[in-house]
Amino acid sequence: GARVVLVSPQPAKESAKLAAQFDAPMTFLVDNDNAAARTLGIQHPGGAPVGVAPEGESVLPTAVVLDGEGTVRFAHETDNYRFRPDPALFLEALRNLQIV
DSSP: OOOEEEEESSOHHHHHHHHHTOSSOEEEEEOGGGHHHHHHTOEETTOSOBTTBGGGOEEOOEEEEEOTTSOEEEEEEOSSTTOOOOHHHHHHHHHHTTOO
């Protein structure tokens, strides 16, 4: 009953490569110029080495679980673009919503 949506400033071609690595249905959206990240306050100037992202800009890895009404039920943000939350955290949040 859960839907996974990944939003990234990477070009769609790069996200397609990432999607091919996973055996799970996901929707990939591109955040052009980090506009959504800036709006959400998760844009991280200087967070990536120059050459990895435009002018070293990155987005802090952020995970959000919403319930069926769009209410945030779980949120996790790291302070380093290299680290992602453990998938067990998502599964626990979904169990709490009785989705898995």
